[in-house]
Amino acid sequence: MPAPEVTVIIAAFDAMPYVSRSVGSVLRQTLGADRIELIAVDDGSTDGTADELDRLAERVPLMRVIHQPNSGGPAGPRNLGLDRATGRYVFFLDADDHLGPEALERMVAAADENGSDVVLGRIVGEGGRRAPGSMFRRNQPRTDVFASRVYWTLNPMKLFRRELIDRLRLRFDTGLSIGEDQPFVATAYLEAAAISVVADHDCVHWVAREDGNNITAQEHGARTRVDLFRKMTGLVAAHAPAGPGRDTLMHRHYAIELRDAVLQLSREPQRELRDKLLHELADLVALHWTEGLAARLPAVVRLRCHLIRRRLLGELLTLVRWELDRGAASYGITTLAAAAAAGPELRIENGRAYALYPYFRDSALGIPDDCYDITTELSVRHRVDSARIDATGLRLAGHARIHRISPRDVTTGLILRKRGTDTEHRLPVRHTPTPGLGADEDGGLYAYDLAGYDVTVDLATLTPGVWDLSLAVGAQGIVKEARLGSSRADSVTTATTTLVTEAGTAVALYTTKPYGNLSLDVGENRHRVRPHLRVTGAEWSADTPATLVVKGRCSLADRPRGALTIVAEGADGAEEHTPVEPASSDGTFTAQIPCTTPGERELTLRLTTATGQWSVPVPPQPSLNPARWRRLGLPWYAKPLPGRDALTLRVGRVELLKAVRKRLTRR
Known part of the structure; x- marks a missing residue:
């Protein structure tokens, strides 16, 4: 087996x-x-x-x-x-x-x-x-x-x-x-x-x-938690050289194992053992402490490590009780309390946000403000409610706010960054009211009643390239950036929208993978115009002699008026253009092509602008038979020519003598 x-x-x-x-x-x-x-x-x-x-x-x-x-x-x-x-x-x-x-x-x-x-x-x-x-x-x-x-x-x-x-x-x-x-x-x-x-x-x-x-x-004891923290930080140090990589891995153990060790330390009844374990933890924390690690840790973890390193047992236990009172929860099975942690009160100063954890600016302890600075931890909550693009511009509307920062002195703006370059455009937005936003969060402590935005991007200002869209959300001097689009109203599609502007530039609004952020492709870097032009068939009109009915679809969201035509090009380069105007929202069209000019004509669906041109051939139609009609009493014909990449018609007057000879030859 x-x-x-x-x-x-x-x-x-x-x-x-x-x-x-x-x-x-x-x-x-x-x-x-x-x-x-x-x-x-x-x-x-x-x-x-x-x-x-x-x-x-x-x-x-x-x-x-x-x-x-x-x-x-x-x-x-x-x-x-x-x-x-x-x-x-x-x-x-x-x-x-x-x-x-x-x-x-x-x-x-x-x-x-x-x-x-x-x-x-x-x-x-x-x-x-x-x-x-x-x-x-x-x-x-x-x-x-x-x-x-x-x-x-x-x-x-x-x-x-x-x-x-x-x-x-x-x-x-x-x-x-x-x-x-x-x-x-x-x-x-x-x-x-x-x-x-x-x-x-x-x-x-x-x-x-x-x-x-x-x-x-299960709780286990403080000794087991300290031993686990020692074991894992030692393992990381042995496998990863000092630097950002090691700091990335240490972050996990300083945030979880160290916290759980401190929790169990607070439950240890013997003061002598608590002191001993605190000294062990202080040595362990200091052993692997770096500025790079500190920059990765949340403020409350930096505060916890500060108290441990200075062996401030009473203050450390106060912090633990403060966290327990607010329902802080552990990874996996809830270790501290079942309720979600309630955030601390904040103080906003000079564009920074400080969490009022215990001992903030206590003159006796002199703990650095960095142990309370949560500015980098603040999250932006945002949603796109409308994203409409046509040949003149992109219009965006939605709301965005910094969580737990009421939107006073709002300075939100739209940022367009050209990928792979240092080029960016910053556009102011119109701030719009959002009454009741956030009322179901944080017990309604924060009001976000001016978090709405409305902005229009002039597509003519964008040079060819891929432009990523972000918001710089500002309130009370704090500014946080967030890529735009991952959160959207149900009415906002994730499908790519491609168009050609009045100036003749191809632009596509699309969402990136896997996060669904919004980007603009200017100049066909990733999204081509040609696949949006398609001819689905051609047949002779049953009502109008010498008229070819061409059917197809232009799925572009917008284009300059009159730019789309069926072109009949002769061998001498002369062209006859028949305008095409889709009659339905899905872009399907039916075009009536007169075929009265003598000679050979190759048929193409073409989009022409002042700066560009896109063409697709009208494909050969094997089932299309020759057409015959009379003009001024004389017989005329139009027939497709075989072996061509595009449908090519030969139009001419029937020569009666040749026709008679052919008929006699068949007999």
Whole structure:
């Protein structure tokens, strides 16, 4: 029997009734049960989990159940499963959770197509469990820990190439009672040839158990949290040289593991042990502290690190209580409180925003303002409500505001930046009222009643190139930029709109991938005019002699009036133009082409402006027979000529003597 594609390892301890659904989700994979090896390790369960696993295995040839005494955590059972794995890939699934039906098929395909050693499938939470999301905003065929947000999820529910695991001799750290998966996953990330992200399918369902016994929901002690922070920062320092890359990875541990360590420190009843652990944390924080790291951290994390480094235990505990009172929540299972964190009050000074965390400008402590400066953390919330473009201009309307900054002294403007250059145009907008905007946010504390904008872009001012559209949203001296278009009203289409201006310049308004931001293509850099010109057929008029009826479509959104014609060009270069005016909103047209001029004429659909010209041939019509009519009592004809790239007609008077000879010859 060939080796399985994937070995799924389930470490189970007292997981009833969840384990039945977990195993069932593996057996129902579209990859096929015959391509999956399932190893379930019962870690000394006492609630019937062991019997349930044995019952399920009786019906599944490729499912093996291993029983062992309780080891105290998932590391040992996972390692035992790894020792027995034979699949090309390995996937770790917690007994509480379950897979989406196509999860393994999609992840294996991503790994095979991209040569990836690790594949992340989108995680969704169930029962109130919070799942990581920043790394799943789009599919990523090949990425790494520095070019994406994958490092912010270090749980092991991912697809790993077993060759990588064996080569690195990766195993879960049985010495860690919490976060035992982090060294395993982080090392695999850092050593992987490539990492893939499958974001367009719900691959892993994270379930919050009703009894609250998910391992990540348990408090553990301050010592274990400090040890985990030490372990992970040391691992990062060993794998990534000092610099921006290392700072990027350290950010995750200073923001999450350090915070959780401080939380547990605040719950430690022994003052002597608290002091000892605080000193250990102070040394660890200082060991890897850089200005680059500080610049990446949110202000509250900088404040936390400042208090730790100065060993200010009382002030640190005050900050923890302040956060708890406002419902700060942890990554994964909620650790601090179930409610979403309420933001601090703000002070706006000289174009900077300061959060009024504890001890702001306390004269005795002298904590730097930088520990409270959240200006870079403020987000712009915006929406495009209207985007209309024609041959004269682009008109945009919507609203934009800086979250938690009331729009007083508003200075919002539109920015057009020419991609690949330093060229930019800044246009003022007309500020419009937006009564009630934001009333359903932040308890209605902030009013955004003048956040609307209305602006028109004169297309004639733009030179050829791709122009990206952004807003510089300003209020109370604070200015934040945001690319425009990712948020839009339902009435605003994402379809590309292409037109030709009165000056003869091709312009396309389109949305970029994957985020849907707005850009203007001036001069056919990416969006061509010619595909918008199409002839669908030609036939002789049933009512008007010597008239060819040409049908087609011009799908341009706009063009100069009279610029579109059917051109009949003779061998001597002489041209006859018949204007074409689409009669419906979809651009379809019917043109009546008189064919009375003697000679050969090649037919073309042409858009002509003062500065440019676009043409498509009227295609040959194999079923078009010659036309015959009489003029002044004499017979005339028009017939298509074979072997031409465009429909070419020969028009002439029938020579009676030749016609008689041909008729006699046929007899």
